[in-house]
Amino acid sequence: MSKAKIAYGVLGVVTLIGIATWIYQLMGGLGVTGMNNSNSWGLYIICFMFMVGLSAGGLIVASSASVFHVTEYKKVALPAVILSTVCICMAGMFVLIDLGGIQRVWRIITGPNPASPLFWDICIITCYLIINIVYLYFMTSKKPGAQDKVAIVSRFALPVAILVHSVTAWIFGLQIAKEGWYSAIMAPIFVASAMDSGLAMLLIALAALRRAGVFEVEQKLFSSLAGLLATCIAVDAYFIGCEVLTMAYPGAEGAQTLALMTSGPTAPFFWFEIVCGLAIPFCILVFSRNRQKTGLVLFASALVVLGVFCKRCWLLLTSFFEPNISGANGITLGTQAAQQSGANIWTLTGTYAPTWPEIVIVIAVFALGVLAFMVMCSKLLPKR
Amino acid sequence: MTKLAIAIDLHRCIGCNTCALACKMQNNVPDGMLWNRVLTENCDIYDGAEGIYPNLTRTYLPLACQHCENAACQRVCPTGATYKDDKGRIEIDYDKCIGCRMCMAACPYNARVFNWNEPVRSTGFNYGDARVPVRHKGVMEKCTLCKERTDAGEEPRCVQCCPTDARIFGDLDDPNSEISVAIREHGGYVLLEEKGTKPQVHYFES
Numbered sequence: 174m175s176k177a178k179i180a181y182g183v184l185g186v187v188t189l190i191g192i193a194t195w196i197y198q199l200m201g202g203l204g205v206t207g208m209n210n211s212n213s214w215g216l217y218i219i220c221f222m223f224m225v226g227l228s229a230g231g232l233i234v235a236s237s238a239s240v241f242h243v244t245e246y247k248k249v250a251l252p253a254v255i256l257s258t259v260c261i262c263m264a265g266m267f268v269l270i271d272l273g274g275i276q277r278v279w280r281i282i283t284g285p286n287p288a289s290p291l292f293w294d295i296c297i298i299t300c301y302l303i304i305n306i307v308y309l310y311f312m313t314s315k316k317p318g319a320q321d322k323v324a325i326v327s328r329f330a331l332p333v334a335i336l337v338h339s340v341t342a343w344i345f346g347l348q349i350a351k352e353g354w355y356s357a358i359m360a361p362i363f364v365a366s367a368m369d370s371g372l373a374m375l376l377i378a379l380a381a382l383r384r385a386g387v388f389e390v391e392q393k394l395f396s397s398l399a400g401l402l403a404t405c406i407a408v409d410a411y412f413i414g415c416e417v418l419t420m421a422y423p424g425a426e427g428a429q430t431l432a433l434m435t436s437g438p439t440a441p442f443f444w445f446e447i448v449c450g451l452a453i454p455f456c457i458l459v460f461s462r463n464r465q466k467t468g469l470v471l472f473a474s475a476l477v478v479l480g481v482f483c484k485r486c487w488l489l490l491t492s493f494f495e496p497n498i499s500g501a502n503g504i505t506l507g508t509q510a511a512q513q514s515g516a517n518i519w520t521l522t523g524t525y526a527p528t529w530p531e532i533v534i535v536i537a538v539f540a541l542g543v544l545a546f547m548v549m550c551s552k553l554l555p556k557r
Numbered sequence: 558m559t560k561l562a563i564a565i566d567l568h569r570c571i572g573c574n575t576c577a578l579a580c581k582m583q584n585n586v587p588d589g590m591l592w593n594r595v596l597t598e599n600c601d602i603y604d605g606a607e608g609i610y611p612n613l614t615r616t617y618l619p620l621a622c623q624h625c626e627n628a629a630c631q632r633v634c635p636t637g638a639t640y641k642d643d644k645g646r647i648e649i650d651y652d653k654c655i656g657c658r659m660c661m662a663a664c665p666y667n668a669r670v671f672n673w674n675e676p677v678r679s680t681g682f683n684y685g686d687a688r689v690p691v692r693h694k695g696v697m698e699k700c701t702l703c704k705e706r707t708d709a710g711e712e713p714r715c716v717q718c719c720p721t722d723a724r725i726f727g728d729l730d731d732p733n734s735e736i737s738v739a740i741r742e743h744g745g746y747v748l749l750e751e752k753g754t755k756p757q758v759h760y761f762e763s
Contacts, residue, residue: 202694203656204674210590213661213671273656273671273695280636280653289635291659349752350629350665496667497749500596500618501603507670511589512677518589521601 177385177547184544191537194530195270203273204509205530211504212493212525217271219485220535221264223370224542225298225341226363226481228260230371232305232334234398239327245394249379250323251312252388255549256378257371258305261337263542265298270534290344301337304330313553338367345488353430353492356419362412369405370481372398373454373474378546380471388554396464399473403458406477410451430491439491442483450480493523560626560645560729561702562757563716564736564745565619569723569763572597572604572617576715576724580621583703583714585685587676587692592668592700593621593715619724621715622647622668622700623748623756630660630669639697645729645757646702656695665752669699729757739763 198205208215235253238246269275285292308330311322339360345351346359376398382388420427434443454473463469496504502519505511511518527535572595580586580593596618599607606613624647631639631647638653639660661669675694678684683691688705692698703713707726711717716724727736736759739745743761 202672202674204694206673209673210661210667210670213658268657271657273658273673274654275656275695277636277653277655280638280655284637284653286634286637288632289659290633291635291657295635344659345662348629348633348663349754350663497665497752498596498618498620498667500598501600501605502594502596504667505590505594505670507587507590507673509589509674509677512587512674 177551180547181544184540184547187540188537188544191534191540194533194537198270198530198534199275201509203271205528207526207528207531209506209508209511209520209524211496211506211520212490212523214271214489214493215525216527216531216535217267219482219489220538221267221271222341222363222485222489223482224260224264224267225338226367226370226485227374227478228257228264228301228371229334229338229364229367230369230373231260231375232257232301232308232330232371233368234372234375234401235308236327236330236334239324240331245397248394249375249390249398251309251554252378252382252550253375254305254308254312255546255553256375257334258302258309259542259546259549260371260374261298261302261305262545263538265302266538266541267535268295270538290340290347294340294344297333297337297340301333304333309553335364338363345492350497351492352426353420353434353488356416358412358416358419362409362416365405365409365412366481366484369402369409370478372402372405373477376402376470376474377478380467382550382554387550392465392467395467395470396461399458399464399470400461402474402477403455403464406451406455406458410455413447413451429495433491433494434487437491438494439487442487442490446480446484446487449476450483454480490523490525493525495522558645558730559643560757561707562624562645562727562729562736562759563702563713564725564727564739564759564761566723566725566739566743566763567616567618567760569721570595570617570619571721572615573720575718575720576619579714579718580700583685583706584689584701585678585683585691586670586698587672588679589677590670592670592698593619595619618760619715620666620668620748621758622702623666623754623758624700624702626755626757627753629663629665629752629754633659633663635659642704644707646704646707647699648701648704649697649699651690651692651696651698654696656697658697660697665749665754666756669697671697 231253235250238250308326311319342360342363345354348354379390420431454476457463457473503521505518574595577591577593586592597603597605598616598618606615628647636653638650642648672694712726716726725736725739727734740759745759745761747756
């Protein structure tokens, strides 16, 4: 118990430091981040995509259990929905943190542009959060008939969970300006990577809850979920393979973008995803003998989660690297450094590195997420 | 209908950057960014050359907002802050901009600049035309086709200041306007036509 209290304390302090840093960012503007006119989205949007994925994956498993009557998966539905709720709140926080003019955010409600994927995303995330909360309410309700309502909610939850990540993909996949984003397979890839990273995160959370003695999961169920994870990894790898082949084959513009991924500045992220995020975990989990070993399953799950994070990095950043219209001196950076020095206002290619306020804020949001997950689990999970 | 636009004669452009600086002065553009920039094509240094000596060429490409007819930036703006006005210009309502930078990712021309922090001006005061609104941190900005000047029947500042008369301002919807005639006669073209954004800014070589 005291251990939990220490954890609460540490996570709380980290969160407070993050809030202070966010206030610093609000005062100074987004200029305190590494973003600039050549690379206008960074770590926050990477984390946003990542958290939407983690969230959708958990809920897809939980609601499939009810929709398709997979009785054994129903046992983990409650922690899965708690995880999903926490993750979607974190995703929403990242979007808000990334806004340059948060004081005018109400404009989306008073005068929305229905053609904007970002507007769709705000609608679907709100909808998704409400469904999560309703789901949690009925799942923990003691009233008679609550279980039937869980079944009804799950029928809405599944399509919305798939949509929430598809819409996130469309923020990028519908942009004709960016060679690496504009692709019909972007939404399926996002759903597939949500399934594998979300499931992997669920396995990690279940193992942590088991370790803490809060929630018991049978080894058989744990191994069965690990088997499902192997399938999801394979589907994700297949979609990425399709995309990469389509980019490479004509040897034209797509191949140039691909060359940036495989040997350019985002290559470490690309290869980590392919080797450590897809190949190694799949090779581990494809053998049923390995799926019995909790340690190996957790190792593979952690690799999958890290791999998908790296994937978000290369997906977002590669497309910023080469402007469509190149030529010296390139793009004006518009950053604080560019304004103060007078020199170095130009860049030929997209350039970005996260700064300390960005990193501190991201760590703090994760700390707050873990904290919220711990609190919700201790309140909502049935006492043993 | 009116469809205001600029056509640029690349044959006349000498890469002097007067348009870029005239724009900066007119529109109170802060330090560290430009609405209108001049690129030396296919080079990694300004005023560089293409090819191998003695077969060298050098071309300049003045680049600002293309005021696209099918504007990607306008489509994605969640609040409608970016809009197409009745004169065919793409404009930004700074009061509506929430700083999400969706438009910046959507623009194929890297025409937009963002106020990452409270704008700094090396003069220490706001310069430029008094009619131009002052922007604050957290909003997007870009070429307005000199909205304040063109509304009053004047030419955009870059057009007025170009020392070689390489820029023509006018209405594309009027087939007899100087700009329409120049585009027609000299085979004017647009940048990144394959993206389908239908830019109104045209380029030609006289």
